Amino acid sequence: MNFNIEIPHSIDELVLTLNKFKNKNYRIGAGCTDLLMELKNNSASNLTIINISQVDDFNFNNVKLSNGNVDIGANTTAFKICENENILENYKTLHEAALNLASAQIRQVATIGGNICTASPSGDLICALMALKAQLYIKNSLGENREISILDFYKGVRKTDLKHGEFLSHLSLNSNNKNAFKTKSGFIKIGTRKSMECSVVSLAYHIQIDKKGNIIETGLAFGASAPIVKYATRACDFLIGKKIDSLSKTEIDTFAKLVVEYASPIDDIRATAWYRKQVLFNISKSILEKNIEK
Amino acid sequence: MVKIKGTNKYKISFLLNQTKVEVIVKASAILLDVLREDLNLTGTKPGCNEGECGACTVLINGAAVNSCLYLAVNADGKEITTIEGLVNNESELDPIQNTLIENGAVQCGFCTSGMVMSIKSLQNYYISKNKSAKTKIAPTNQEIKKWLEGNLCRCTGYVKIIEAAEKLLTEKV
Numbered sequence: 001m002n003f004n005i006e007i008p009h010s011i012d013e014l015v016l017t018l019n020k021f022k023n024k025n026y027r028i029g030a031g032c033t034d035l036l037m038e039l040k041n042n043s044a045s046n047l048t049i050i051n052i053s054q055v056d057d058f059n060f061n062n063v064k065l066s067n068g069n070v071d072i073g074a075n076t077t078a079f080k081i082c083e084n085e086n087i088l089e090n091y092k093t094l095h096e097a098a099l100n101l102a103s104a105q106i107r108q109v110a111t112i113g114g115n116i117c118t119a120s121p122s123g124d125l126i127c128a129l130m131a132l133k134a135q136l137y138i139k140n141s142l143g144e145n146r147e148i149s150i151l152d153f154y155k156g157v158r159k160t161d162l163k164h165g166e167f168l169s170h171l172s173l174n175s176n177n178k179n180a181f182k183t184k185s186g187f188i189k190i191g192t193r194k195s196m197e198c199s200v201v202s203l204a205y206h207i208q209i210d211k212k213g214n215i216i217e218t219g220l221a222f223g224a225s226a227p228i229v230k231y232a233t234r235a236c237d238f239l240i241g242k243k244i245d246s247l248s249k250t251e252i253d254t255f256a257k258l259v260v261e262y263a264s265p266i267d268d269i270r271a272t273a274w275y276r277k278q279v280l281f282n283i284s285k286s287i288l289e290k291n292i293e294k
Numbered sequence: 295m296v297k298i299k300g301t302n303k304y305k306i307s308f309l310l311n312q313t314k315v316e317v318i319v320k321a322s323a324i325l326l327d328v329l330r331e332d333l334n335l336t337g338t339k340p341g342c343n344e345g346e347c348g349a350c351t352v353l354i355n356g357a358a359v360n361s362c363l364y365l366a367v368n369a370d371g372k373e374i375t376t377i378e379g380l381v382n383n384e385s386e387l388d389p390i391q392n393t394l395i396e397n398g399a400v401q402c403g404f405c406t407s408g409m410v411m412s413i414k415s416l417q418n419y420y421i422s423k424n425k426s427a428k429t430k431i432a433p434t435n436q437e438i439k440k441w442l443e444g445n446l447c448r449c450t451g452y453v454k455i456i457e458a459a460e461k462l463l464t465e466k467v
Contacts, residue, residue, distance in 0.1 A: 004302055005321035005367060007295070033363045036324070037344055049321075053368055079357075103444025104412065105351055105360045195443030196346050 001039050003047040011057050011139075014167065017050055018141035022165035026050055030075055031109035033102070034118050052167070053109075059170060063087065068175040074113025074168040078102075078125070081112060090176055093204045096187035097128035103196050113168045116150070119158045122199045122224035126150070128187055130221035130231045131204035134171045141165035154228040177217050180208035184244070188283045192270070199224040200271040201279045203259075205287050207239065213246075215239045220284075225263040225276045235259040235284070247288055256284035295370040306370035310335075311379025319366040326350045326361035328369075329376060337377035337407050341446075348445035351408035352376050356422075358415035360444070377407035380414065390414055390462055397458035401449030409445045413459045416441045420467035432464045 006021070008014040026048045029035045035049070052075060055061070060073040063084045070086055081087055081098040088095045101107055101115070101124050115125040116136070134150045140163070150171070153161050162168065176183060184207040191197035202223040210216050218236040223229045235258035242251065265276035296305045298318060307316040310333065317332050326343075329335045329352070338361055341349030345363040352361045353375035380388035387395075390413050400406050416433060424430045433441065438459045439452075447455060 001322050001324075002302075002320075003322045005304075005365075007367065029365075032365055033345055033360075036363050036365070039322075040343070051365065051367070053365075099440075102345070103348065103360075104415070104441050105348060105358050105444045106345055106363070108354070108357045108359050109364065 015143045030111040030114045033110045070173045073170045078107035092185040094128040097124045119160045126229045127204040127223040131206045131219035139169045157227045179210045181211040182209045213243045225265040230262040232259045252288045256281045259284040308369045309373040323366040325364040325366045328366045349408040351411040356418045358412045393458045393462040399454035399458040405447040
């Protein structure tokens with residue numbers, strides 16, 4: 001493994017570094033837990049790592065409240081996300097996804113931006129952020145900004161909308177609906193082991209319910225069952241307006257079928273495509289069969 | 295941190311087991327290799343070299359991190375603690391090490407240094423949490439298991455290790 005390294009210490013320096021390297025072979029590394037593994041296996045020549053872990057910028061490295069929304073800097077570690085009380089209280093799916101990411105040691109350094117931009121089909125945080133319909137904010141090497149919904153960000157296996165010379169600066173989560181009285185929010189990860197395991201199937205859900213028990217907003221995404229993490233729009237739409245406590249068995253089955261329609265899994269070392277679809281169907285049902293939490 | 299002119303190397307300095315050290319490392323150097331090869335601290339073990347087994351766990355600013363997946367340049371300016379750093383001036387073992395020994399939680403010993411460092415980080419986490427708490431709390435059995443999820447042991451079956459950690463952390467947080 002051999003590469004050069006650039007270490008910007010501020011966002012401005014990062015922008016300048018990207019400008020300098022925009023026509024060269026570079027990769028951006030934050031926690032580098034995935035990147036180093038990749039480079040240990042396939043070392044590229046003339047590669048420069050733009051090491052952003054030492055960028056000293058509060059908004060880039062932390063979770064903060066902003067006009068009722070929650071902004072999360074791309075360099076925020078999974079550990080900080082686990083520890084954030086606002087996320088635990090209002091976006092439980094993201095809390096649980098972060099808590100189930102790899103191991104305690106990895107969570108100390110792995111960042112949310114790294115998980116988003118690595119674009120793994122089984123990315124745990126991606127899955128939760130899709131269920132929450134996160135908005136991503138991107139900066140380029142000229143310092144210009146643009147934004148994109150995470151639902152439109154993924155273009156294929158490990159391919160994103162991020163262009164050469166751009167980096168993810170932060171993401172934003174909308175506050176929950178003001179009429180939401182309860183939320184049913186969580187993250188289910190199925191694997192052969194609880195820790196350090198790439199999911200066989202993962203499912204993130206965030207369902208908001210009003211005082212009368214009507215479902216008013218729904219977000220649901222699943223991982224490891226398609227080339228990218230998938231958002232199940234039709235399944236989400238199906239639930240809107242229904243009463244959470246009086247869903248029939250047929251309605252729950254229909255909902256789970258609508259989720260599975262988005263799956264196109266493959267057979268691989270971890271599971272067969274058939275198994276993945278079956279598990280996805282069962283865990284989709286399970287979220288509506290459980291009693292409402294919180 | 296200073297880049298060495300005309301090379302792909304950096305001079306970094308950090309606090310290692312409470313002593314300031316300076317070392318010249320390649321840009322792509324991994325902390326685990328620097329600790330073992332350049333600084334001769336072989337208590338930190340190379341296991342899987344891919345962040346799975348936790349044998350290489352060290353503390354960075356008090357928190358457990360896999361040194362096999364950590365760029366050495368990022369250690370610059372930080373406080374690194376390895377298993378060697380837990381022994382005090384009188385060469386006494388850390389209470390964590392003694393509790394593991396007393397509870398029969400060590401067999402081949404390869405995972406032990408990483409396991410000890412992870413337990414230490416959990417102890418640090420609870421000590422800091424308890425500073426601002428009205429009543430002292432200790433981690434539950436489930437929390438200990440969760441915290442040690444990144445440390446593999448192929449000998450003990452974990453039971454003795456978890457029991458030892460629980461015994462220690464109930465008293466010393």
